[in-house]
Amino acid sequence: MEIKQCRFVTSVANSKNIADYGMPEIAIAGKSNVGKSSFINFIVNNKSIAKTSSTPGKTRLLNYFEINKGQFMFVDLPGYGYAKVSGEVKDSWDDMIGGYLLGSKRLVNVFLLVDVRHEPTALDKQMVAYMHHYQIPFTVIATKCDKLSRQACMKQRGIIASALCLGDENIMFVSSHAKTGKEDVLSRIENILNIYA
Numbered sequence: 001m002e003i004k005q006c007r008f009v010t011s012v013a014n015s016k017n018i019a020d021y022g023m024p025e026i027a028i029a030g031k032s033n034v035g036k037s038s039f040i041n042f043i044v045n046n047k048s049i050a051k052t053s054s055t056p057g058k059t060r061l062l063n064y065f066e067i068n069k070g071q072f073m074f075v076d077l078p079g080y081g082y083a084k085v086s087g088e089v090k091d092s093w094d095d096m097i098g099g100y101l102l103g104s105k106r107l108v109n110v111f112l113l114v115d116v117r118h119e120p121t122a123l124d125k126q127m128v129a130y131m132h133h134y135q136i137p138f139t140v141i142a143t144k145c146d147k148l149s150r151q152a153c154m155k156q157r158g159i160i161a162s163a164l165c166l167g168d169e170n171i172m173f174v175s176s177h178a179k180t181g182k183e184d185v186l187s188r189i190e191n192i193l194n195i196y197a
């Protein structure tokens with residue numbers, strides 16, 4: 001699996017306006033500021049196609065990125081955990097997230113991003129419970145691995161896995177800044193797309 005091309009398609013502000021673009025969709029979910037947009041830029045080899053921000057909680061949109069001229073779509077979901085205005089931690093996700101997860105006809109997998117340094121939050125756990133409930137396949141990816149030593153990352157693996165009721169081997173590790181972990185992500189994408197081919 002190689003990503004040769006990426007094109008921004010559209011932003012959707014209301015989950016009622018979700019369209020069917022005729023290709024499989026992989027959604028990118030996680031807290032505000034966990035590194036979703038940076039992850040997309042890293043995986044598609046583009047420095048800035050997805051807008052990154054050091055101000056959490058800004059994106060209230062679904063952003064669609066078409067990969068390899070119709071092979072699949074990355075859908076960048078709104079982050080959760082921050083209120084738009086006050087900057088306080090919010091205890092529910094945006095309606096857009098559930099609207100998308102249940103409304104998309106082409107969703108094949110959710111990449112749930114968690115910060116390697118932190119134990120998953122209540123909202124991360126809710127996401128996992130929700131995906132189990134609706135039988136939505138997902139992949140947990142720990143981000144910002146450059147922030148910890150290799151040994152510390154391996155320790156976090158167990159903490160993250162047990163908080164989300166998963167086996168250790170189900171957590172993937174990336175750093176968009178140090179550009180590590182891409183091969184694992186690409187082979188995961190390849191496997192996911194093969195299932196639905």
Ligand SMILES: Nc1nc2c(ncn2[C@@H]2O[C@H](COP(=O)(O)OP(=O)(O)O)[C@@H](O)[C@H]2O)c(=O)[nH]1
Nearest residue numbers: 033034035036037038052053054144175176177
């Ligand atoms: N050290 C480090 N920082 C990162 C990494 N990925 C993202 N960031 C930083 O985390 C912040 C939020 O990133 P962004 O991609 O906008 O997160 P999003 O809100 O989930 O889309 C930005 O300041 C990024 O530079 C990473 O792999 N390593």
Ligand SMILES: [Mg+2]
Nearest residue numbers: 036037051059
């Ligand atoms: Mg973002």
